[in-house]
Amino acid sequence: MCSNAENCWCGSCGRGRNSPRSARPVPESCHRSPCAASTTPAPSPMSPTPSIASAILSQLAAIAQRHPAPRVRRLHVPRRPDTAGVAGEHDAEFCAIELEDGGFGLSYVLLGDTLAALLRAHGGGDLPLQGADPLALAQRLAGGSEVERAIALAAVNALTDSVWRRVGYEPPPAGNSLGDVQLGAQDHLGMIGFFPPLVKRVAEAGGRLSVVEMNAEMVARQRERFPNVHITLDRADLAPCNVVVGTSTMLLNDTLDAMLAAAPNAKRFAVIGPSAGLWPDALFERGVTLLGGTRVTDPQAFSDAMAVGASWSEATRKFAIARDGWTGWRTLTGLP
Numbered sequence: 513m514c515s516n517a518e519n520c521w522c523g524s525c526g527r528g529r530n531s532p533r534s535a536r537p538v539p540e541s542c543h544r545s546p547c548a549a550s551t552t553p554a555p556s557p558m559s560p561t562p563s564i565a566s567a568i569l570s571q572l573a574a575i576a577q578r579h580p581a582p583r584v585r586r587l588h589v590p591r592r593p594d595t596a597g598v599a600g601e602h603d604a605e606f607c608a609i610e611l612e613d614g615g616f617g618l619s620y621v622l623l624g625d626t627l628a629a630l631l632r633a634h635g636g637g638d639l640p641l642q643g644a645d646p647l648a649l650a651q652r653l654a655g656g657s658e659v660e661r662a663i664a665l666a667a668v669n670a671l672t673d674s675v676w677r678r679v680g681y682e683p684p685p686a687g688n689s690l691g692d693v694q695l696g697a698q699d700h701l702g703m704i705g706f707f708p709p710l711v712k713r714v715a716e717a718g719g720r721l722s723v724v725e726m727n728a729e730m731v732a733r734q735r736e737r738f739p740n741v742h743i744t745l746d747r748a749d750l751a752p753c754n755v756v757v758g759t760s761t762m763l764l765n766d767t768l769d770a771m772l773a774a775a776p777n778a779k780r781f782a783v784i785g786p787s788a789g790l791w792p793d794a795l796f797e798r799g800v801t802l803l804g805g806t807r808v809t810d811p812q813a814f815s816d817a818m819a820v821g822a823s824w825s826e827a828t829r830k831f832a833i834a835r836d837g838w839t840g841w842r843t844l845t846g847l848p
Contacts, residue, residue: 564768565654567794572650572671575791575845579675581647582612587640587663588814589630590621591821606786608808608818609666611646615677616808617669618786619662620761629659646671661764669789673807679844683831686804693757693782693802695719702750702778704758704771706734711741722749726767750775760785760805772799784832796835804832 562570590605607630609617621630641649641663649667652660676683693710695701697718703710704724714721723743725731734743742749747770750756756778762768764787775781783795784804792803806828808814814827842848 563654563766564763564794564798565766567797568668568790569650569654571791571794571841572647572668574847575671575675575841576647578845578847579678581645581671582615582674584641584644584646584649584667584670585610585612585639586642587666588818589640591819607662607666608814609641609646609649609663609670610811610815611670611674613674613677614811615670615672615674616811616814617666617671617673617789618806618808619664619666619669620764620785620787621659621662625658629657630662658764665764665787665790669787669805672790675845679846681844683805683807683833686830686832693755693780693784695755699755700753702753702756702775704747704750704756705761706730706743707757708738710757711738722753724750724771726765747771747774750778752777754779756781758783760788763787763790768795768800769798786828791841792833792835792838793841796838801835802832804830806830 588608588610590607605621606618607621608619646667650664650671653664653668656664675681695710695713695717699714699717699719700722701710701714701719702722702724706723706725711721721741723734723741724747725734725743725745728745731743731745734741750771751774753775754777756771756775758768758771758781760783762771762783768783772778772781778799780801781799782802782804783800784802786806788803789805789807790803792800795803807830808827809829810827814824816822817824817827
């Protein structure tokens with residue numbers, strides 16, 4: 513089994529370890545489309561920029577006017593494995609919202625005590641959240657508790673998947689295990705969260721590498737595993753990086769804008785992970801150039817695997833949406 517689920521795109525697992533976690537109440541840390549005719553233009557420097565959560569929620573509300581949201585069929589809660597108390601085992605888990613029309617959305621649940629709180633609140637019922645309004649759940653992405661934000665992001669992703677299915681949109685498959693990220697000798701890669709497969713690729717390419725984590729324990733652990741890699745808690749170390757890859761956990765701990773600001777020289781900025789299954793427009797407008805997420809392709813197999821704590825990777829596929837060439841949510845949904 514892979515050991516790096518939220519950061520991992522190796523295709524061998526449905527969960528793992530080594531995901532960055534929020535270490536404090538206000539964490540330190542994880543593009544704009546060229547097609548002006550089909551996407552919302554980036555805000556002018558003189559205009560206040562809404563929070564990313566607000567931008568996402570406004571977009572969902574507009575889309576729901578044309579494509580009404582189905583109700584929740586159930587919340588899939590990760591089963592606690594027997595090894596949950598063993599240090600280093602199963603450090604990452606995901607929940608999923610399933611809608612009545614078959615839409616699915618994933619969300620990472622190991623920020624703080626999110627998993628424990630999720631299990632306390634929803635782990636005992638047969639069909640948690642059945643009949644709930646996913647738009648109402650999604651509202652907690654802005655200002656909710658950790659567990660509310662996790663469920664909210666799963667709802668955002670499920671609503672996105674639902675509309676994609678209805679309009680016949682198939683996001684492009686990821687060409688490699690890390691969201692089509694290509695590296696050369698001239699590149700200085702910044703990682704937000706640790707992606708072990710990229711360490712070898714950077715070394716093979718002859719490039720440079722800086723890793724930003726949000727948890728001191730994680731920094732110590734990764735420095736022990738990779739003593740020759742620069743790993744830090746200081747996001748300012750992203751400044752010289754021309755390529756940045758960050759985990760989609762940044763959408764949960766509300767650190768994406770701060771990380772983008774810390775990487776002013778990044779020509780390519782990718783957000784990848786199972787939690788990144790949403791419309792990419794709000795991210796592209798901020799400077800993200802690639803969104804890589806995970807889509808459920810076999811709902812029954814996914815549900816069965818989640819119920820027993822098994823890997824669900826075979827029931828999903830990874831996709832990568834580049835800012836260049838993205839047609840925009842208004843074009844896809846038929847909205848003016």
